[in-house]
Amino acid sequence: MFAESDLNARNKRVQGLFRMLFLMMTVLLIVPVAIILFTLVSKGGSVISIDFLFTNPTDGMTAGGIFPALLGTVWIVAVALLASVPLGVAAAIYLNEYAGDNWFTRLIQLAIINLAGVPSIVHALFGVGAFVIFFGFGTSILAASLTLAIMTLPIVIVSTRESLRAVPQAFREACWNMGATRWQTIRRIVLPNAISGILTGVILEVSRTAGETAPIMFTGAAFFLPFLPQGVFDQTMAMSLHLFVVATQVPGVPEELPFGVALVLIAMVLIMNSISIAFRMYLRGKKKW
Amino acid sequence: MNAIIDQDDNQSPEYAIHTRKLNLWYGTFQALFDVDLSIRNGMITSLIGPSGCGKSTFLRSVNRINERLGYVRIEGDIDVLDNNIYDPAVELVQVRKQIGMVFQRPNPLPISIRDNILFGHRLHNKGSKADQDEIVESALKQVLLWDKVKDRLNHKGTELSLEEQQKLCIARLLPVKPSVLLMDEPCSALDPKGTAAVEELIWELRGEYTILIVTHNMAQARRASEECIFMLMGKVIEHQATEDLFVTPAQKETADYIEGRYG
Structure with a gap:
């Protein structure tokens, strides 16, 4: 009565087949990442040292370290964050907590989606036109960072909105029913509970900003500079552009140097991502609903 | 309509909530039809009726939380303590x-028990730090929760059991001294023990507050209210002292409903 029928057996075979197929697809996903990391470490690992991180490039960038580029990337990312985080978080709060569902809100949402879809090189040209020329910032950290900020704004808005949306509506209703205004509700209940998600989004944005090349190469990042930036109106070297330069533009670079630069860049990104994930896990563990 | 207890306090009006020709639409769907209700001050009144009869809608228009939906249109008046809230x-x-x-699902805020109680108080009393301990103690005592939580006031409100959470949700309303408490099926998420405890608490609050309670549970309406309103298809069918409504309903629809023929 409970024995396996032919149909059962066939269904089982098919089910096993699909399971195998999906598993293989998943494994395939990991392969490129593993190969990239392995190649970078094996070919570029030898150049990594404290000196490499903290000295200037020498001999026409065929030797020496990467300090100006490393510091430049930190500058660009920091200024970009200062611009995009307040703007993006404020916009997300408006959209999620205040705006009704009307044509205006939908138009803004459409604009955000489209902003996310604009190719980075187009952002770069916009940055040149708007920040370098029109606002007169010149090719500078400020112009590069603002270009990046506009490019990453959709990520901040979308991730912030998602964190805000994750705060149960019942909390808001509880507040409103005690006579709290929207702002009191946001300030006392919604933001404290959404902050982990917002910060996670911000950190993910950092890692993306750090790796971008196109938007900064015309707006603020320099091929080579013999000095460090002193302020936001200076140009600077940057990791991503430096990698491009030593890999393709300069003759006589030892083979392991570009790999070393790439390894440092990817390590920065991975470290930021890990911090973000660890942080999120820590804060989630503390939540109780 | 029979009055069970005459309010002899001349200061407060006889009716806490008074509606005239209240009609309400969700978009094009009419949810309430010419609702004329007079709900006595300081009493517990229950609202019963089958799902979709408009009892929650009515409750939610009394504190104007319905209008947040945007597509709600209201005609008629609702007076609360002789003031038109519209x-x-x-x-x-x-x-x-x-x-x-008070909501169906307890919704304490994800902050400490103490902060839950003081949340409303802090909203409405700028900067006054004095008496906070007293406020917390008296509110929790009123909801019969003080002895259980007095040693863990710094624990999160969301860590309590559902019954305790619901009591906390009632307690946090009290420091701002409301006159009316609306309860939308306050026990439906609780087990029988919790239900009994919350009903006991509601009964304790009688007299001090006007309580309007929506319930699906006829036995609860019978146990825990003094007057009872039966609604059907957006209309008020009957409004009587609870005992009379259940023993000698005046309308056939009411009789059918309380005998379980529909709903």
């Missing part, structure tokens, strides 16, 4: 302060 000059925050609401 008057353009009315400040919504003051309405919410006077009229507290």
Whole structure:
């Protein structure tokens, strides 16, 4: 009565087949990442040292370290964050907590989606036109960072909105029913509970900003500079552009140097991502609903 | 309509909530039809009726939380303590302060028990730090929760059991001194023990607050209310002293409903 029928057996075979197929697809996903990391470490690992991180490039960038580029990337990312985080978080709060569902809100949402879809090189040209020329910032950290900020704004808005949306509506209703205004509700209940998600989004944005090349190469990042930036109106070297330069533009670079630069860049990104994930896990563990 | 207890306090009006020709539409769907209700001050009134009869809708228009939906249209008046709450000059925050609401699912805030109790108080009393301990103690005592939680006031409100959470939700309304408490099926998420405990608490609050309670549970309406309103298809069918409504209903629809023929 409970024995396996032919149909059962066939269904089982098919089910096993699909399971195998999906598993293989998943494994395939990991392969490129593993190969990239392995190649970078094996070919570029030898150049990594404290000196490499903290000295200037020498001999026409065929030797020496990467300090100006490393510091430049930190500058660009920091200024970009200062611009995009307040703007993006404020916009997300408006959209999620205040705006009704009307044509205006939908138009803004459409604009955000489209902003996310604009190719980075187009952002770069916009940055040149708007920040370098029109606002007169010149090719500078400020112009590069603002270009990046506009490019990453959709990520901040979308991730912030998602964190805000994750705060149960019942909390808001509880507040409103005690006579709290929207702002009191946001300030006392919604933001404290959404902050982990917002910060996670911000950190993910950092890692993306750090790796971008196109938007900064015309707006603020320099091929080579013999000095460090002193302020936001200076140009600077940057990791991503430096990698491009030593890999393709300069003759006589030892083979392991570009790999070393790439390894440092990817390590920065991975470290930021890990911090973000660890942080999120820590804060989630503390939540109780 | 029979009065069970005559309110001899001349200061307060006889009716806490008084509606005239209240009609309400969700978009094009009419949910309430010419609702004329007079709900006695200081009494527990229950609202019963089958799902979709408009009882929750009515409850939610008394503190104007319905209008947040945007597509709601209301005609007619609702007076709370002789003031029309739909008057353009009315400040919504003051309405919410006077009229507290308890939800079906307990919704304590994810902050400490103490902060839950003080949340409303802090909203309405800028900067006064004095008496906070007293406020917390008296509110928790009123909801019969003090002995259980007095040693863990710093624990999160969301860590309590559902019954305790619901009591906390009632307690946090009290420091702002509301006159009306609206309860939307306050026990439906609780087990029988919790239900009994919350009903006991509601009964304790009788007299001090006007309580309007929506319930699916007829036995609960019978146990825990003094007057009872039966609604059907957006209309008020009958409004009587609870005992009379269940023993000698005046309308056939009411009799059918309480005998379980529908709903």
